[in-house]
Amino acid sequence: xxxxxxxxxxxxxxxxxxxxxxxxxxxxxxxxxxxxxxxxxxxxxxxxxxxxxxxxxxxxxxxxxxxxxxxxxxxxxxxxxxxxxxxxxxxxxxxxxxxxxxxxxxxxxxxxxxxxxxxxxxxxxxxxxxxxxxxxxxxxxxxxxxxxxxxxxxxxxxxxxxxxxxxxxxxxxxxxxxxxxxxxxxxxxxxxxxxxxxxxxxxxxxxxxxxxxxxxxxxxxxxxxxxxxxxxxxxxxxxxxxxxxxxxxxxxxxxxxxxxxxxxxxxxxxxxxxxxxxxxxxxxx
Amino acid sequence: xxxxxxxxxxxxxxxxxxxxxxxxxxxxxxxxxxxxxxxxxxxxxxxxxxxxxxxxxxxxxxxxxxxxxxxxxxxxxxxxxxxxxxxxxxxxxxxxxxxxxxxxxxxxxxxxxxxxxxxxxxxxxxxxxxxxxxxxxxxxxxxxxxxxxxxxxxxxxxxxxxxxxxxxxxxxxxxxxxxxxxxxxxxxxxxxxxxxxxxxxxxxxxxxxxxxxxxxxxxxxxxxxxxxxxxxxxxxxxxxxxxxxxxxxxxxxxxxxxxxxxxxxxxxxxxxxxxxxxxxxxxxxxxxxxxxxxxxxxxxxxxxxxxxxxxxxxxxxxxxxxxxxxxxxxxxxxxxxxxxxxxxxxxxxxxxxxxxxxxxxxxx
Amino acid sequence: xxxxxxxxxxxxxxxxxxxxxxxxxxxxxxxxxxxxxxxxxxxxxxxxxxxxxxxxxxxxxxxxxxxxxxxxxxxxxxxxxxxxxxxxxxxxxxxxxxxxxxxxxxxxxxxxxxxxxxxxxxxxxxxxxxxxxxxxxxxxxxxxxxxxxxxxxxxxxxxxxxxxxxxxxxxxxxxxxxxxxxxxxxxxxxxxxxxxxxxxxx
Numbered sequence: 001x002x003x004x005x006x007x008x009x010x011x012x013x014x015x016x017x018x019x020x021x022x023x024x025x026x027x028x029x030x031x032x033x034x035x036x037x038x039x040x041x042x043x044x045x046x047x048x049x050x051x052x053x054x055x056x057x058x059x060x061x062x063x064x065x066x067x068x069x070x071x072x073x074x075x076x077x078x079x080x081x082x083x084x085x086x087x088x089x090x091x092x093x094x095x096x097x098x099x100x101x102x103x104x105x106x107x108x109x110x111x112x113x114x115x116x117x118x119x120x121x122x123x124x125x126x127x128x129x130x131x132x133x134x135x136x137x138x139x140x141x142x143x144x145x146x147x148x149x150x151x152x153x154x155x156x157x158x159x160x161x162x163x164x165x166x167x168x169x170x171x172x173x174x175x176x177x178x179x180x181x182x183x184x185x186x187x188x189x190x191x192x193x194x195x196x197x198x199x200x201x202x203x204x205x206x207x208x209x210x211x212x213x214x215x216x217x218x219x220x221x222x223x224x225x226x227x228x229x230x231x232x233x234x235x236x237x238x239x240x241x242x243x244x245x246x247x248x249x250x251x252x253x254x255x256x257x258x259x260x261x262x263x264x265x266x267x268x269x270x271x272x273x274x275x276x277x278x279x280x281x282x283x284x285x
Numbered sequence: 286x287x288x289x290x291x292x293x294x295x296x297x298x299x300x301x302x303x304x305x306x307x308x309x310x311x312x313x314x315x316x317x318x319x320x321x322x323x324x325x326x327x328x329x330x331x332x333x334x335x336x337x338x339x340x341x342x343x344x345x346x347x348x349x350x351x352x353x354x355x356x357x358x359x360x361x362x363x364x365x366x367x368x369x370x371x372x373x374x375x376x377x378x379x380x381x382x383x384x385x386x387x388x389x390x391x392x393x394x395x396x397x398x399x400x401x402x403x404x405x406x407x408x409x410x411x412x413x414x415x416x417x418x419x420x421x422x423x424x425x426x427x428x429x430x431x432x433x434x435x436x437x438x439x440x441x442x443x444x445x446x447x448x449x450x451x452x453x454x455x456x457x458x459x460x461x462x463x464x465x466x467x468x469x470x471x472x473x474x475x476x477x478x479x480x481x482x483x484x485x486x487x488x489x490x491x492x493x494x495x496x497x498x499x500x501x502x503x504x505x506x507x508x509x510x511x512x513x514x515x516x517x518x519x520x521x522x523x524x525x526x527x528x529x530x531x532x533x534x535x536x537x538x539x540x541x542x543x544x545x546x547x548x549x550x551x552x553x554x555x556x557x558x559x560x561x562x563x564x565x566x567x568x569x570x571x572x573x574x575x576x577x578x579x580x581x582x583x584x585x586x587x588x589x590x591x592x593x594x595x596x597x598x599x600x601x602x603x604x605x606x607x608x609x610x611x612x613x614x615x616x617x618x619x620x621x622x623x624x625x626x627x628x629x630x631x632x633x634x635x636x637x638x639x640x641x642x643x644x645x646x647x648x649x
Numbered sequence: 650x651x652x653x654x655x656x657x658x659x660x661x662x663x664x665x666x667x668x669x670x671x672x673x674x675x676x677x678x679x680x681x682x683x684x685x686x687x688x689x690x691x692x693x694x695x696x697x698x699x700x701x702x703x704x705x706x707x708x709x710x711x712x713x714x715x716x717x718x719x720x721x722x723x724x725x726x727x728x729x730x731x732x733x734x735x736x737x738x739x740x741x742x743x744x745x746x747x748x749x750x751x752x753x754x755x756x757x758x759x760x761x762x763x764x765x766x767x768x769x770x771x772x773x774x775x776x777x778x779x780x781x782x783x784x785x786x787x788x789x790x791x792x793x794x795x796x797x798x799x800x801x802x803x804x805x806x807x808x809x810x811x812x813x814x815x816x817x818x819x820x821x822x823x824x825x826x827x828x829x830x831x832x833x834x835x836x837x838x839x840x841x842x843x844x845x846x847x848x849x850x851x
Contacts, residue, residue, distance in 0.1 A: 006369065008663050015368075017709055020670045024707075025768040027677045028824045028837035030791045034768045035470040040364035045612030047619065058674075060667040070623045077619050079293035107623045116679075125613070137599055138473045145764035163635055169627030177791050177839070179820065188627040197794070201678045208609045210470040216678045216792035234630050251622050252629065266623050 009056040009089040015039055019057035019212070023203060026214035031176025032144070033127050033211040041207065048081055049207030051104045051123035058102060058119060058203075059085065064092045066100035071108035071249065071266035078106075095269050107170070109191040111248045111270040114200035116217065122185040124206040127213065129173045129183040149181045152224065160229050169234075175222045176215055184221075190233045190249045195221040240265045243274035308353045322346035329356055331537075331566025336607060337363030338467075338486045340536055340565050357488075361608045375463050377521040377530050381540050381563075383438050384516040391442050392510040393544055399439035404515065405567075442512040443542045443559060452544065452557040471602055474585075480602065484578055485564055487605030489571045495595040496577030504581045504593030507546035508560065515539045515567050539564050541572035545580050550588040558587060654725035657690040658705050669706040676826065676835035681788045681799035683781055683834050695723030697776045699828040700746055707772075708733045708744055715742035715771075717752035739771075748776045750808045756815060759823055767820035770838070778802035780829035790840040799834060801827055809842055816841070 007013065015037070022036040041049045059065065065085055069078040073095040081104060082093050094100050097112040106123040114120065130140045133151045143149065152173055159167040172189035176182045184195055185204060195202065195215060202215040215221060225231035239246045241262040248270060250263040265271035309316070323330050323346040333345040337360045345363060352358035388404025391397055403409075405428075417423060446452040456477075464479035471479065484492065499506060517537055521530040543560035547553075560580025562572035581595035594600050604610060659665035665687040672684040688698035689705060695716070696704065701723070708714060708731040715736050716724060723746070724735050736742050739758040747753050753773065762770035777783070783802025789795075815822045815838065822838030836842065 008667075010369075012369065012371065013663065013666065014709060017666075017707060018711065020674075021707055021712070022768070023674060024677055024772070024824070025770075027674065027792075028822075028839065029767050029820050030839065032767060032820060035472070037468045037470060039368040039467065040361070040608060041368065042365045044361065044615060045609045046614075046616030047612060049612075058671065060671060061664060070620045074293045075620050076293045076297055079297060083294070083297075106619075107621070125616070135599070137471075137603075141765050164638060165634075167631055167635065169631045170624040186621075186624050188623055190627075199794075201674070208613055214678075218794040219791040234627060249623065249626075251626055266626070 006088055009059045009085065010041070011039070011053065011056045015053075016057045019053055022212050023054070023057065023214065026203070026212055027201070027216050029180075030215055030219050031174075031180030031182040031213060033213045035210055036212050038207045038210040043080065043084065045208040046125060047077060048104070048106060048123040050205030050209075050212065051106070051121045051207075052081060052084070052205075053207055054121045054203055054205035054212060055085065055102060055104050056089075058121070059089050059091060061089075061091065063101045064094050064099050066094050066097065066103045066269075067105075068103070068108060068110070068267075068269075069106040070251075071110075071270075072268040074268060096273075097269060107186050107188075108249070108266060109187055109194045111245075111265070111267045112273075114194075114198055116199045118200040120198075120200055120202045122187075122202065122204045124183065124185045124204050124209075124211075126171075127183055127204065127206040127209050127211040129171075129181050144180060147179065149175075152181060156224060157226070160226065166225065166229060166231075172231075173224050175224065177219050178222075181224075182213065182215075182221075188234060188249055189223065189231070192221075192223045192231070193233065197221070236263055238263050240271060243271045243278070245271070245274060308351070317350055319343055319346040319350065322349050327567065329354070329359075331564075331568050332356055332489060332571070333359045333363060335565040335568055335571060336360040336486055336488060337367065339363050339367045357607050357611050361611070364608050374522070374525075375465075376533070377523065378458075379518045379520065379536070379538065379563075381514065381518055381538070382441055382444070384514060384518045384538075384540075386436070386439055386514055386516040388516070389439065389512065389514040390510070391512045393442060393512075394445075397442060397445065399436050406569075439514075441514075441542060443544065446511070446544065446557060450556065453547075453553075453559060455559070473599060475598060475602060477579075477583075480582060480598070481561065481563070481575075481579060483602045483605060484562070484575045487575070488607035488610070489568070489574065491605050491607070491610075492574035492578050493570060495581070495601065496574035498593065499577050499581045499595045504584065504596040506558075506560070506577075506580050506584075506589075508543045508577055508580065509545070510573065511542040511544035511559075513539070513541045513569060513572065515569070537566050539566065539568045539572040541569070541576040543573070543576040543580055547587060552588070558583070652725060653694055653723055654729035656693055656726055658730045659687065659702070660690050662705075665702070666706045669702045673703060673706065673826065673833065673835070676833055677792075677824065677837050678835075679792050680790065680836050680840040681786075681793065681797045681834060683799070683832050685831050686833055688831050693723050693726050695720040695748075696726070696746060697748075697828050698831045699833045700774050700776055700826075701726070702831075703774055703826060703828070703833065704731055704744070704746070710734075712743035713741050715739050715745040717745070717747035719748040719752060720746040742771050744772050744774065746774045746776075749778065749803055750775055750805070751803075753808075756811055756823060761815070761818060761821040761823060763821065767822070770821060770823055773823055773825045775825065775827055777804070777827045777829050780827060780832050780834055785844070787843045788836075788840050789843075790837075792837070793840070801834070802829075806844070809844070812842065 019036055022034045026034045041052055067078045067082040069075040085091055086093055097110045102119050104121040128140050130143060133155055134140050156166050170188045171183055171186040172192055174182050174184050197218050199217050201217055204213045223231040236250050240250055242264050245265055248265045251266045253262050253264060255262055323342045329349055330342050330345045333348055333356055334340050348359035348362040386402055389402045443452055464476055466479050466482055517535045519532050520534050520536055522533045523530045541562040545558045545560055547556060547558040549555035560576040562575030564571045578595055582598055584591050584596040669686045672686050676684045686699045686702040689701050693701040704727055710732040713734045713736045714727055727733055739754050740760055759771040760769060779802025781800055783800045784804050785800050788797050824838055825836040827834045
């Protein structure tokens with residue numbers, strides 16, 4: 001049961017309708033930022049209100065919701081958002097990717113492959129990929145209208161000139177379906193290839209900036225690069241210290257005051273599932 | 286063996302309990318009532334109503350109590366509550382000429398119809414800490430008050446100037462429905478109705494600083510306080526089924542009309558121009574700051590150079606909302622392990638490429 | 650005409666609208682796939698059950714509606730349940746309802762959006778003679794792995810050619826939901842439609 005006194009999933013029906021119309025237009029124009037009348041939520045702007053409003057407009061009683069922050073289900077903000085929906089919509093929640101119909105995420109795409117029928121909702125702080133180069137909204141809108149993305153290429157090329165490589169590591173810009181330059185939200189570039197031709201529907205919500213956008217399933221998403229400096233992702237020389245994974249994104253953890261470090265999976269569900277499949281002695285470093 | 290951090294739920298529950306305890310303070314001291322907050326901290330209540338964009342002194346007092354007196358947090362509470370309220374429609378424009386005046390001053394005319402009314406103001410108090418207040422208990426003797434409102438209607442100073450064509454005429458009502466930024470995001474250039482709505486909800490400190498900057502030469506526009514008035518005005522609403530206006534309540538508001546010099550342009554003769562401020566409650570600083578910034582934002586319309594922050598519409602409107610601003614500033618407390626890890630790897634790679642392995646301490 | 654105002658809407662307004670929306674979202678995200686929408690309690694003259702469900706889910710006072718002649722009896726229902734203005738000029742409509750493709754005016758008469766605001770384009774809802782049978786079509790574009798096929802009854806070459814002309818205007822364009830009784834299929838502006846036997850578009 002959901003909390004009495006508030007509508008199912010908190011938002012009133014008219015607000016949901018406006019967001020739903022926006023989502024349909026976003027799907028019809030992949031990568032284009034659609035303005036929407038974002039409302040104040042009981043959680044602060046910048047803490048996932050865009051994702052929360054999208055999830056509220058999407059969520060139904062049959063859904064199974066997973067919420068992750070930095071890849072983890074148990075970080076405080078993920079816990080807080082999951083609780084909000086358990087309370088206001090009474091929906092089932094899970095930490096398992098395979099069980100989830102709706103995954104709200106901040107800064108990661110799960111390691112486990114996504115499937116058709118799943119929806120991923122990304123929390124987005126700054127939806128405009130050109131914002132760091134051009135502060136004015138009027139200007140950046142015009143650039144998108146004219147598909148004038150030279151500014152972004154120049155910025156990436158300045159990195160190459162200065163550092164010998166593209167130094168952007170997260171929120172790495174992508175082209176969607178060959179038309180719109182899009183911010184994938186601050187996921188590490190490690191996750192960018194997962195955006196490309198994903199069988200899942202990927203939706204993006206920026207509450208404070210009042211924008212939403214979408215990447216439909218099986219849509220081409222290319223990370224910007226140059227012929228002589230192709231796009232690459234992070235690689236680690238060691239496997240995850242807990243599960244031994246060599247193909248997942250690893251977080252560095254400082255374990256003592258001598259600065260000893262260990263690397264472990266950022267995706268806690270992925271790491272936990274791998275450990276559960278293996279005998280205990282193999283897991284311990 | 287390393288065990289990853291768990292127990293977010295318990296940590297959150299405990300944090301909430303601790304916060305509730307801290308909010309209450311020493312249980313041996315009497316708890317604050319909402320009546321005390323609304324009656325004795327009216328300045329805070331008015332500010333929270335103005336920036337919370339909801340006129341309800343009782344709820345504002347509750348928000349202040351719940352927020353431990355943190356006013357931006359209280360504004361946020363009120364805004365989140367406002368999101369859940371159904372909308373009935375827009376009220377008729379307030380007629381501030383019909384205001385029951387408590388205070389009214391003009392800096393442009395020594396005397397004027399209706400007179401100058403000082404009212405309850407800090408303006409000429411000497412800012413000496415009053416240690417008798419610390420002791421408490423004393424009820425101040427009531428101020429002398431006129432038996433009747435000073436005047437049933439008091440003309441606005443800007444209207445008096447308007448009669449001679451010395452000030453730009455107020456734009457006539459074009460009959461279009463009034464904009465609402467809570468229903469539609471900004472579309473630049475933004476119309477003045479939505480701009481004024483954004484400023485009325487905007488952070489007092491931010492607008493004060495911007496208004497101040499315009500006085501110091503960052504978009505100077507030579508302001509005079511044509512008039513500042515505070516009092517009660519009736520709110521009227523036309524229900525669809527009735528077809529005529531009915532009074533649904535009264536609001537206390539502060540209105541400021543700035544009169545600004547304007548030398549004229551190719552299209553317009555020299556005349557005074559207006560900057561407008563209107564806020565819920567008694568908020569002179571906010572209403573005046575709002576009027577300064579409103580006038581600064583009209584630079585483009587009046588063919589003045591747009592150079593200063595106070596004149597930049599996108600800059601002002603995107604940054605004046607303290608609920609948005611505090612959320613985004615404070616979100617930096619959220620974990621950013623993943624992004625930081627990416628940056629860490631990149632910095633190491635760049636240092637290695639530059640022949641400086643990360644392990645070696647850097648020479649001074 | 651006003652008597653349709655008294656007809657009931659969804660049995661469960663909150664949850665039926667949510668289910669209908671998810672079906673519509675998936676329909677538009679995976680063009681060509683056929684979904685079933687929860688119908689309103691009683692049949693609405695002028696609109697098929699899926700078209701009426703779409704209106705109850707997406708239309709309100711912010712979205713003007715244009716109705717083709719055979720959908721006109723639904724005006725009372727839409728005004729009462731959705732509170733939407735009914736407009737006579739296609740250019741003013743956010744949603745347009747028609748029964749059969751022949752009932753649509755020249756497509757350029759609808760709002761196609763602008764280069765800066767392509768989302769301001771109309772959504773068309775057309776009741777087709779058949780869905781899942783009828784004319785075979787090959788679809789390509791975002792939302793489709795490679796290509797897929799679907800069948801829609803009552804589409805002629807002329808209308809398909811007129812729709813194909815809009816591709817040159819992308820990101821402006823029109824988004825289409827084809828309904829047939831309780832079923833719906835989405836064809837966003839990005840979907841290229843080719844009759845399977847016809848030569849591929851240049």
